[in-house]
Amino acid sequence: MTFQDLILKLSAFWASHGCLLQQPLDIEVGAGTSHPETLFRVLGPKPWSVAYVQPSRRPDDGRFGQNPNRLFKHHQYQVILKPSPDEVQRIYLESLEACGINPRQHDIRFEEDNWESPTLGAWGIGWQVLLDGLEITQFTYFQQVGGIDLAPISCEITYGLERIAMFLQRVDNVFDLEWGGGVKYGEVRLREEIEQSKYAFGQVDMPAGAFAALHRELFEKYYGFAERLLASGLVLPALEHCLKCSHLFNVLDSSGSIGVTERTAYILRVRQLAVGIARTYLDSSPDGTGSTAASGAADATRGGA
């Protein structure tokens, strides 16, 4: 099964289980959780089921394309089920079968692994799912997001697409994966990995001090603007700018540009912003459904036509 076939299989599977198929967030994030389709939709009471691929950037994991397992950018398949169905584990296991994994031939286990994102003020209880000892999925029952207690509880299923594809294709190097139609993962992504890693570790033709200063400045600008957006009640744009800050912080961190005390301070600031955004999102839709923009959407359609 090719990398793209895997995405198609999972999409078909979850669509048939009532999920809307969404698209990736088109800005830099570290995980599918940051996508408003997760971050906002799990707030409030309105049921919501959605699935999407999310390219996820982890500057610190960049290995210049030389490590067979580690990537600056990997792909998550993210599923949110709200409320979490009673049969969620069974459905998840069926999704693996749909991808060609026969559970009678493999050791599949749910081992305790709770999840926490200090910058998003979010945490949950759950497991990592192990397939013959390989971690293929993070399975989380969200308890809190943006500092807000959730009710009902949503279930987040995050598949590591590269890992699962490597398992299915029996390859030991991610760059040897077949993406689709005979094209290798390396052909699609190797150059990007090399260049992004160089960037993430500050191997740029400019002094380290200037590199750090630029990113700090960008952080401050995005941060300030996110606050303005939030004050204007524009929560979605505010979230995007908050996520920009989060990514800039990750770059500063991986390039070794920030000290420890500063590091904690950065995390705290992003968290404050995220908490404010989540609260405003919830407050601005009195029924908690987050559906205040219905008329705006209609306008946009007309404008685009």
Place this chain on the structure above:
Amino acid sequence: MDRELLIEIGCEEIPAGWLPDLTAQLGRHLEGRLKEFRLTIDAPSETYSTPRRLTARVAKLAERQTDLEELVTGPPVAAAFNAGGEPTPAAAGFARKHGVEVGALERHETPKGTYLAHRVRQRGKATVDVLADVMAGVLRDLTFPKQMRWDAHLEDGRGELVFARPIRWLVLMYGGRVVPFVIRRSEMAEGPNVQDVRSGSQTYGHRFFTTSGRAGRAIKIKTFDDYRARLLENFVILERSERESKIRRELETHARRLGGRVSGLVAAHSSLLQEVPDLVEYPSVVAGYFGVEYLQLPEEVLTTTMIHHQHFFPVVDEEGKLKPAFLAVVNMQPEKPEIISRNAERVLAARLRDARFFWDEDRRTPLEARIDRLATILFHKKLGTYREKADRVAALAAWIARDAFGREEAAAQAERAGRLCKADLATDMVRELTELQGTMGGIYAREEGQPEAVWKAIYFHYLPIGVEPDAPPLRPQLGSAAVTWAAVSLADKLDSVAGMFAAGERPTGSRDPLGLRRQAQGIVKILADLPELTGLDIRVQLGTLLARAGEPFGGAGTADGGEPRKTMLSFMADRVSYLLEQRGYDVRSVRAVLHGGIEEVSPLDARLKLEALAQMSGSQALLGVAALLKRVKNITKGVTSSPGEWAALQLRLVDPAERTLWSRIDERAPGIRDAAARGDYREAFASIEALQPAVATFFDDVLVMAGDLALRQARLALVAALRDLILNIADLSEIATEN
């Protein structure tokens, strides 16, 4: 007639580490609730667990509650009847309240007088009618290290029901019949996919394996024996001990087939063998290999990767050398184990490839050059970075070696080891395998050619973990690093304890996120076993060390440390008592040797005193002195002895018994003090014991509180001197038997 009660709480996978405690809790709380509801059982409850279920069975549970009989007291008889013998309003009111005539009330005798009383009799309800309340109580009673909300609540008026993981089914059967019980789901969540959990008579086996029918289907059960048998048919071994022995048996068989045995490191350095039976419902073992080229990696890296990261069991040959093979416990009966083996091999190989990369990369940079990188790793927000901690630990380790241990020649190496001991936090290997902190630093230091006194001090500096006398490291392992290791290990822990208390961090109840208890116990353990560990026969006082360690913080450790310092000292006192009690010493003896301020306590001294006391535990004479010391302490409250006037005191004593006591003390005191100074407490206690006849005769013959003021003062001075002679070693009154 007694019938069987069967409860099964069917869950999604509960964390393995919680199961032993949850199983015990289930039994305890079930019995507690049954008792509360007056349901008698004639044998203790049996409890079981697998990752997906908590099970309890009571073989024989009474069919009805016992009847309740209670005596409610009313007004005193004296106030119940007037002069004419007629009931007063108080008596009439009490009778009316209980719906009886005054004449039907009983008379109840109490020490305070006779009261009117009404005997309430309530017939017990049928067991089936109260079991739902028992069930609700038990679900409420269970506590978890981390609880989750899952849109559930009970109808017991207490609202939301948190649990370990979502409950998916519930068996609640009495005498083979289902007792109705329901866990409700919140309105917001409820729908076609989210339903109430209702008690039933159906359980679930392994998700993918069964001997008949469709795997994963609901299985109807009747009795506990039936339940256990049906689970086994469906690849669930209910008994943890059976799962464990199956694992041990198969591990042995497979290891033998590979020409080796399971590495002893598994049992010594991890809880893997305790953990795996709680990770699986139907364990089997599969074997796999890894490339021989990885055997060039340090053994610690290989075993940590296998044990801690993959839950694999390393295999060693006859000589204890690692073989390029491992064993994995799986949750199934594999038809084609080779498929799982190949996959497990690939996962391990990927990890080892990373490890080899780190091993090669890390060795390019010496530890010394990494110290500055420690400035980017936070130790504690108020205490700065590991860079700063490394400086403090270096200085403190040098001071301990030189001043506390009197080993000037070890000071420089202790300082260097202290300075380098945290440098591995900046290596890729430790960032990836955090369990190898210290160990890895030691290995890298060895690779760089640091002497044994330095690299082993780093290697072992996180130890000891346990408080037992034989908790690692042991003297032979430490080699020539014994003294430097003790200095660095103490310095690291003292710095953490003094620093954290100064920063206002303190362990409370079950919360100790910084592991301060373990660190403090490490300090006490090293000091208590210093001769065995290092060959140094020095009784180091805690106060000295804590004061020096606290200096950089200007707080907790130092004399003017105020409240944090007091808290820290009482915390340390608890850790000293804990270690000594763990070693089997009687609580009262421990109190006896730790009396007075904790700062003056030397853990080694305390240990030696306890060993001596334990040897003399049968001595009636010593107990006699102890009992008399209690009296002495009482009558000499506020009396201070003045050693300068000891000789003159003799002339002020008149009674033969008191003159004899003076002589005996005078003879014995120098020897007792000398023995104590040498640490020979056996001799010191023997001399104290020898005072017993003189002390006993004194108290028989002499009235201390004499009418004559001068004589009374002389006698008080005499017993105060005796008191201080003994208290200087131990407060033996703590071990005096009552009466």
